Amino acid sequence: MRFFAKIFIPIAIVAIALYAYIEEHNRLTKMRIEVPELAKKLRLLEEENTRLQFESEKFQNPLHLMELARGPHFSHLRHPYQNDIITIPVKPQKEGS
Amino acid sequence: MNFPRGNIGRLFALVGFIFFLFALLVGQFFHIQILERDKWRTQAGRQHYFDVIEPFVRGSFYSNLAVKKGHPEIPQKFAFDIKKFHLYIDPENIPEQYTNEIASQLEAISHPSDRERALLRAQFDKESRSRKIVSWMDEETKERILKWWRPYAKKRHIASNAVFVVGDTERCHPFGKLAGQVLHTVRAQKDEETQQAYPTGGLELSQDPFLRGKLGKRRLLRSPRHFLETNMVIDCPIDGKDVHLTINHCLQAIAEEELERGVRACRARCGWALMMDPYTGEILALAQYPFFFPDNYQSYFNNPTLIEDTKVKAITDANEPGSIMKPVSLAIALKVNKLRRAEGKAPIFSPDEKIDTSHGSFPGRSRPITDTHFHHWLNMHMGVQKSSNIYAATLIGRVVKTMGNGWYRNELETTFGFGKTCGIELPGESAGVLPTPGKKHPNGRFEWSVPTPYSLAFGHNIQATSLQMARVYALFANGGTLVEPTLIRKIEKNGVTAVDNTSPERLARFPRVIDQDIVDQVVRAMKFITKRGGTAPAANIWGYTEAGKTGTSEKIVNGTYSKNNHVSTFVGFAPLSHPAFVLLVCMDEPAKFYIPGKGPNQQGGICCAPVFREIGRRTLEYLGIPLDDPYGWPRQDPRYDPKKADWNREIEELEILHKRWNG
Numbered sequence: 001m002r003f004f005a006k007i008f009i010p011i012a013i014v015a016i017a018l019y020a021y022i023e024e025h026n027r028l029t030k031m032r033i034e035v036p037e038l039a040k041k042l043r044l045l046e047e048e049n050t051r052l053q054f055e056s057e058k059f060q061n062p063l064h065l066m067e068l069a070r071g072p073h074f075s076h077l078r079h080p081y082q083n084d085i086i087t088i089p090v091k092p093q094k095e096g097s
Numbered sequence: 098m099n100f101p102r103g104n105i106g107r108l109f110a111l112v113g114f115i116f117f118l119f120a121l122l123v124g125q126f127f128h129i130q131i132l133e134r135d136k137w138r139t140q141a142g143r144q145h146y147f148d149v150i151e152p153f154v155r156g157s158f159y160s161n162l163a164v165k166k167g168h169p170e171i172p173q174k175f176a177f178d179i180k181k182f183h184l185y186i187d188p189e190n191i192p193e194q195y196t197n198e199i200a201s202q203l204e205a206i207s208h209p210s211d212r213e214r215a216l217l218r219a220q221f222d223k224e225s226r227s228r229k230i231v232s233w234m235d236e237e238t239k240e241r242i243l244k245w246w247r248p249y250a251k252k253r254h255i256a257s258n259a260v261f262v263v264g265d266t267e268r269c270h271p272f273g274k275l276a277g278q279v280l281h282t283v284r285a286q287k288d289e290e291t292q293q294a295y296p297t298g299g300l301e302l303s304q305d306p307f308l309r310g311k312l313g314k315r316r317l318l319r320s321p322r323h324f325l326e327t328n329m330v331i332d333c334p335i336d337g338k339d340v341h342l343t344i345n346h347c348l349q350a351i352a353e354e355e356l357e358r359g360v361r362a363c364r365a366r367c368g369w370a371l372m373m374d375p376y377t378g379e380i381l382a383l384a385q386y387p388f389f390f391p392d393n394y395q396s397y398f399n400n401p402t403l404i405e406d407t408k409v410k411a412i413t414d415a416n417e418p419g420s421i422m423k424p425v426s427l428a429i430a431l432k433v434n435k436l437r438r439a440e441g442k443a444p445i446f447s448p449d450e451k452i453d454t455s456h457g458s459f460p461g462r463s464r465p466i467t468d469t470h471f472h473h474w475l476n477m478h479m480g481v482q483k484s485s486n487i488y489a490a491t492l493i494g495r496v497v498k499t500m501g502n503g504w505y506r507n508e509l510e511t512t513f514g515f516g517k518t519c520g521i522e523l524p525g526e527s528a529g530v531l532p533t534p535g536k537k538h539p540n541g542r543f544e545w546s547v548p549t550p551y552s553l554a555f556g557h558n559i560q561a562t563s564l565q566m567a568r569v570y571a572l573f574a575n576g577g578t579l580v581e582p583t584l585i586r587k588i589e590k591n592g593v594t595a596v597d598n599t600s601p602e603r604l605a606r607f608p609r610v611i612d613q614d615i616v617d618q619v620v621r622a623m624k625f626i627t628k629r630g631g632t633a634p635a636a637n638i639w640g641y642t643e644a645g646k647t648g649t650s651e652k653i654v655n656g657t658y659s660k661n662n663h664v665s666t667f668v669g670f671a672p673l674s675h676p677a678f679v680l681l682v683c684m685d686e687p688a689k690f691y692i693p694g695k696g697p698n699q700q701g702g703i704c705c706a707p708v709f710r711e712i713g714r715r716t717l718e719y720l721g722i723p724l725d726d727p728y729g730w731p732r733q734d735p736r737y738d739p740k741k742a743d744w745n746r747e748i749e750e751l752e753i754l755h756k757r758w759n760g
Binding site for chain 1: 349718
């Protein structure tokens with residue numbers, strides 16, 4: 001009985017360690033498979049972001065905005081004078097506050 | 098153990114043979130592992146790994162948001178790259194019975210341009226493995242095509258790569274034509290190996306070394322079903338650097354809008370407007386009409402009549418400046434006065450001196466110099482207000498008599514920068530022509546002769562670009578410092594700066610070339626131009642103080658001055674307490690006709706001055722600069738107060754004096 005215990009315990013330890021090693025390896029492999037997919041998704045998101053930025057800037061074309069400003073809805077608006085603008089300096093926050 | 102003698106021999110032979118085989122094996126191992134190590138290693142690498150190209154992003158152009166104080170804005174890009182796709186077919190892989198169906202489906206889904214639509218069906222009949230049928234598709238269109246194509250091809254047993262898409266980046270301009278000539282664009286075709294774009298001109302060309310990126314490479318591990326990331330980046334892609342311009346998109350839009358209106362009104366062939374910060378040399382707007390649409394560049398370069406519109410004429414074209422040269426002559430004469438006073442000698446003239454302008458005969462001239470209107474006696478303020486050629490020539494005559502031709506020419510070159518390029522970051526800048534004594538024209542005549550200084554006094558016999566003239570007026574606006582014009586504030590990427598033109602050190606390098614008291618006198622004289630009795634009351638920016646000068650010169654056509662082709666200019670600055678801008682408006686060949694109640698259409702005070710006023714007014718409003726002449730409005734305006742309006746009293750006094758002298 002003791003002989004079998006002596007044999008079984010090391011075998012079990014080795015088997016568990018091997019299993020853990022293989023499991024870890026599988027987990028890493030799975031992540032490595034996902035990396036190109038995620039990289040592609042990230043790239044697509046970045047491209048989409050750039051495209052949306054283009055659309056937004058196209059809308060904000062100053063010629064277009066000036067045309068809007070001349071319309072009846074916005075004609076009451078004017079650019080503020082420099083001396084009308086109050087700039088509030090932002091104090092750097094103290095550490096721990 | 099005893100072996101028979103014959104058997105021992107066989108045993109040795111066998112052992113020897115086995116040893117020989119083993120030695121062959123070891124030798125082969127040595128050959129493969131050591132001698133051909135690199136070859137097999139490369140082959141194995143090719144079988145197990147593959148490299149993918151990591152694309153770079155070409156640098157972008159950003160608008161200048163620092164012009165509007167206390168008004169932070171989101172960064173605005175003038176030009177940047179967007180991912181697009183091209184649709185290709187492999188005609189040899191498409192069975193003939195499906196050709197029409199595939200062509201009509203692709204046409205319906207991909208929205209080709211008219212030109213592509215016309216050629217689309219014919220591409221399927223070409224003997225080729227790769228034909229581009231639609232360019233610059235967006236992501237959604239690409240996805241729609243692939244969603245239709247994959248099951249279609251599978252069902253009909255057509256090779257899936259018979260229709261394929263190739264990714265590419267397109268240079269996009271969200272503001273369209275805005276600053277088109279300055280920015281230019283890149284060609285649709287790129288270098289196949291490096292993926293570098295070919296710029297068509299402008300800043301895209303001059304700043305290409307900064308805008309260029311570098312392709313990267315990443316290694317992936319082959320696997321039957323997946324690509325495995327090896328984390329091996331062989332080469333990191335390097336994105337191009339971003340160029341932060343001095344041009345502000347709103348000021349550029351204002352300049353382009355008003356310029357277009359002005360060019361159409363005076364029926365000029367072309368027109369341009371250049372706005373500069375007089376203290377830093379930063380060009381805030383550089384507009385030119387007819388416009389250049391960068392996204393449509395091919396139509397300009399394929400048409401010889403349109404190719405002219407791709408140049409920045411304010412920088413590439415040098416013309417005779419005409420009367421806008423007169424304040425320069427005035428400043429030089431005042432400088433001589435100061436030098437002579439310092440030596441204890443009498444000045445060459447007094448600003449209040451009554452100078453005879455009734456006859457324009459000058460040494461060496463076969464024909465006398467004339468003024469557009471006859472004036473007998475003028476002082477300095479009247480001379481500038483009435484834009485008298487004879488007055489300016491008289492002053493320079495005295496300068497040359499006292500200091501010599503060499504000194505005068507040197508002043509024009511070193512103090513005002515004529516005959517030298519300004520160093521702007523655009524290709525094709527002209528240095529203009531400043532005549533040199535002893536040097537000959539291509540026609541064999543001397544550049545500098547006896548009457549040359551008199552002609553130079555009112556802007557003849559000299560050629561200067563609009564940029565050079567704007568720089569000279571920046572000198573008057575900033576109190577005597579010769580600035581270096583620039584279109585670039587910064588070039589940087591990820592916090593690493595390659596070029597920085599915003600540093601105080603750069604401004605400290607600008608030389609002071611004229612004393613403040615001389616500049617003050619010239620500016621006082623120029624203030625009369627935009628008021629009653631001046632040559633450009635239409636340039637008066639209501640509610641603000643301004644100073645400027647008109648110029649109208651005849652163009653040289655086939656070697657002679659043309660009476661019908663003019664270049665007209667107005668250049669000025671505002672507000673005078675601390676000028677926010679120097680603005681030059683130029684019209685190339687305005688139509689020659691008379692406008693009742695105003696004057697000849699081709700004169701700078703008629704065709705350019707209203708454009709200056711409108712661009713100036715809207716610029717000052719946009720920048721939020723408070724009114725500094727709150728009573729200086731048109732007479733019929735209730736805000737007008739003749740007693741409080743700026744420069745009203747000085748004008749009345751000058752009018753009385755002019756009437757007393759000239760009747």
